[in-house]
Amino acid sequence: MLQVDRISKRYGERVAVNAISFNVAQGETVGLLGPNGAGKTTAIAMISGISRPDSGAVSLGGVSLAQDTNALKRRVGLVPQDLALYEELSAWANLQLFGGLYGLGAAQLQQRAKAALALVGLADRSADRVKTFSGGMKRRLNIAGALLHEPDLILLDEPTVGVDPQSRNAIFDNLEELKRRGKTLVYTTHYMEEAERLCDRVLILDHGQILANETVAYFKQQYTNLEAAFMQLTGRALRDGAES
Amino acid sequence: MNTVAIRALIRNDLRLYFADRRAVIVGVLVPILIAAFFGRIFGGADQSGEQGKIPIAVVDEDRSRVSQAIAADLASDPLLQVSTSGRVTAREQVKSGKQNAAAVFPQGFGEQATKSLFSGVNKPRVELLVDPSQSTGARVIQGLLAQYSMQEISKEAFSGEYGRKTIDNYLQQLDKLEQTPLRTDLRSLLSAARTLNDRAAADAAAASSSGSSASNAEQHQFGLSIPYTVASTSVTARDNTPYNSYAHSFAGMAVQFILFAGIDAGVLLLLTRQRGIWQRLRSAPLSRSEFMLARALTTTLISLFQIAAIYVAAMLLFKVRMEGSWGAFIAVGISFCLLNATFGLMLATIGRSASTTRSLATMATLLLVMVGGAWVPAFVFPRWLQDASRYVPTRWAVDGLDGATWRGLPFDAAVLPTLVLIGSAAICLLIAIWRFRWEE
Numbered sequence: 001m002l003q004v005d006r007i008s009k010r011y012g013e014r015v016a017v018n019a020i021s022f023n024v025a026q027g028e029t030v031g032l033l034g035p036n037g038a039g040k041t042t043a044i045a046m047i048s049g050i051s052r053p054d055s056g057a058v059s060l061g062g063v064s065l066a067q068d069t070n071a072l073k074r075r076v077g078l079v080p081q082d083l084a085l086y087e088e089l090s091a092w093a094n095l096q097l098f099g100g101l102y103g104l105g106a107a108q109l110q111q112r113a114k115a116a117l118a119l120v121g122l123a124d125r126s127a128d129r130v131k132t133f134s135g136g137m138k139r140r141l142n143i144a145g146a147l148l149h150e151p152d153l154i155l156l157d158e159p160t161v162g163v164d165p166q167s168r169n170a171i172f173d174n175l176e177e178l179k180r181r182g183k184t185l186v187y188t189t190h191y192m193e194e195a196e197r198l199c200d201r202v203l204i205l206d207h208g209q210i211l212a213n214e215t216v217a218y219f220k221q222q223y224t225n226l227e228a229a230f231m232q233l234t235g236r237a238l239r240d241g242a243e244s
Numbered sequence: 245m246n247t248v249a250i251r252a253l254i255r256n257d258l259r260l261y262f263a264d265r266r267a268v269i270v271g272v273l274v275p276i277l278i279a280a281f282f283g284r285i286f287g288g289a290d291q292s293g294e295q296g297k298i299p300i301a302v303v304d305e306d307r308s309r310v311s312q313a314i315a316a317d318l319a320s321d322p323l324l325q326v327s328t329s330g331r332v333t334a335r336e337q338v339k340s341g342k343q344n345a346a347a348v349f350p351q352g353f354g355e356q357a358t359k360s361l362f363s364g365v366n367k368p369r370v371e372l373l374v375d376p377s378q379s380t381g382a383r384v385i386q387g388l389l390a391q392y393s394m395q396e397i398s399k400e401a402f403s404g405e406y407g408r409k410t411i412d413n414y415l416q417q418l419d420k421l422e423q424t425p426l427r428t429d430l431r432s433l434l435s436a437a438r439t440l441n442d443r444a445a446a447d448a449a450a451a452s453s454s455g456s457s458a459s460n461a462e463q464h465q466f467g468l469s470i471p472y473t474v475a476s477t478s479v480t481a482r483d484n485t486p487y488n489s490y491a492h493s494f495a496g497m498a499v500q501f502i503l504f505a506g507i508d509a510g511v512l513l514l515l516t517r518q519r520g521i522w523q524r525l526r527s528a529p530l531s532r533s534e535f536m537l538a539r540a541l542t543t544t545l546i547s548l549f550q551i552a553a554i555y556v557a558a559m560l561l562f563k564v565r566m567e568g569s570w571g572a573f574i575a576v577g578i579s580f581c582l583l584n585a586t587f588g589l590m591l592a593t594i595g596r597s598a599s600t601t602r603s604l605a606t607m608a609t610l611l612l613v614m615v616g617g618a619w620v621p622a623f624v625f626p627r628w629l630q631d632a633s634r635y636v637p638t639r640w641a642v643d644g645l646d647g648a649t650w651r652g653l654p655f656d657a658a659v660l661p662t663l664v665l666i667g668s669a670a671i672c673l674l675i676a677i678w679r680f681r682w683e684e
Contacts, residue, residue, distance in 0.1 A: 050526040070529035078527040082520030086256070088263045093256070100252020101528035145524065 136167020310354030399467025496618030510591030572658030576644030
């Protein structure tokens with residue numbers, strides 16, 4: 001479904017992503033794992049159409065990003081790492097904006113927003129301002145905002161960062177439900193247990209390059225568990241660079 | 245064109261604006277309050293051409309009929325607010341700003357001034373103590389002092405006791421000199437003046453003894469006066485329509501605070517770029533031009549709301565009227581709101597950090613509105629600044645709004661201001677398009 005072919009991105013002298021390639025099949029859940037500064041967020045930005053690759057190509061269902069960005073964007077839902085919400089507005093008003101950006105009409109938007117809020121367990125808080133929500137509720141609403149236009153591919157950039165275990169578990173339930181519905185998920189995280197629980201396949205990135213692209217079962221078989229594989233492949237040196 | 249997305253963005257930004265009550269209050273209520281304050285200072289809504297009175301002190305050390313009459317004339321002048329005091333007190337009052345000036349009539353002023361009217365020498369000195377920060381008022385006082393002094397001194401010369409003594413003195417001096425045709429004519433003139441003086445004094449005494457009022461007695465006094473009167477008319481929208489200073493102050497404050505809203509819009513865009521919401525906007529099927537159009541339309545709508553709310557208050561509470569053309573008001577208002585929208589976009593594209601952009605833009609805006617005549621009318625500026633202000637779009641906005649309101653100008657007068665504002669908006673838009681970073 002998703003084909004990523006040798007995409008690269010450079011910021012000045014620094015190479016953030018260096019000619020990475022991978023494919024994601026329909027209904028598959030793929031985890032992008034890597035230390036800080038590995039290039040995960042930059043890769044997500046290029047796949048979602050936010051950032052233009054310096055070289056290489058991204059295509060979805062055979063349609064190249066370079067040919068028709070908007071057609072590709074309509075089939076992709078992005079859950080950014082930073083909360084993409086207007087805290088002064090209600091949850092409902094936020095969803096109205098996000099649905100409107102994808103051209104949803106009033107009736108369709110109402111139906112989809114209700115469904116998205118129900119999925120993330122916020123149906124009874126739709127009229128409340130986002131600033132009254134807990135961190136976990138904001139994260140769930142952040143996910144709901146990416147589902148309104150019923151994308152085929154959902155890109156999640158560390159969707160559980162900074163939330164308590166209960167909220168993380170709730171988010172995980174949401175993602176598993178999306179997976180059951182046949183959505184294709186590409187997911188970046190630092191939490192190995194999340195990747196083990198959710199992902200069919202894991203790509204380990206470091207220094208802008210893919211170090212491994214295997215199934216979770218493969219990593220468990222070869223390295224005991226995913227964390228051992230991660231540490232062995234990326235090393236134990238501290239990474240204090242900015243996320244990119 | 246993704247019109248649904250544009251509508252969604254506009255609706256969202258309007259929600260954000262109205263959700264921030266502080267922004268609404270600052271954008272609407274504060275300009276109304278400040279405009280009310282400035283309008284009141286500059287005269288209010290019902291001015292019949294009468295300006296604020298100039299406060300002066302009169303120090304009469306002479307206590308003569310002449311000095312008292314001049315003081316009375318000054319006190320009755322509609323331009324002045326006169327109080328009497330001693331020299332020391334008067335000086336302190338001028339120094340502290342309570343009086344614009346103090347006129348000190350020295351002892352012997354009346355007699356000496358009457359003598360000097362004929363001789364031209366040994367003129368007494370009226371001391372005028374002036375507040376240097378009120379030079380315009382001081383010049384008005386000097387003019388009025390000259391007028392009333394001439395009037396009262398000449399009256400004394402032709403009808404009063406000092407005049408009789410002075411003329412007698414001159415006649416005696418002439419009698420001692422050799423007769424020449426010129427001196428003979430001068431003697432005839434002075435004799436006639438002396439006769440006139442005697443007759444006036446006799447008539448005044450008769451009027452006084454018969455119980456006539458003082459004003460009747462004064463009718464028998466003769467003196468020089470300005471041989472014309474001045475009819476001052478305020479040239480406003482229509483005859484008999486008084487100038488309403490609120491009309492200008494509301495124009496100025498509307499322009500200033502709408503520009504502040506433009507700054508807010510630009511800073512909001514800068515802040516949005518730094519938040520996750522920017523990634524969500526960028527990941528949506530939305531083009532750069534659609535996004536910029538939505539932002540510009542939102543700021544235009546907010547600006548239009550502000551100008552409408554401010555002028556509704558001006559009309560309902562401060563009697564500001566559209567003495568000119570509603571069409572002119574709408575044309576200038578819309579074009580200024582468009583300028584404000586593109587000004588906000590431009591700020592967002594040339595600014596780097598939100599705080600720095602807000603500070604610099606606020607400073608620039610205050611300069612623009614000050615030079616544009618938003619605080620005080622541009623005609624009080626020195627000539628060079630008046631000329632320079634024609635290159636500032638705020639001047640055209642204020643002039644356009646003034647023209648539609650208190651100046652009562654027709655629609656034609658708004659065409660040039662409207663074109664200048666639209667041209668300025670186009671320049672801001674071009675800069676915004678040139679500088680706007682959409683791709684990461």
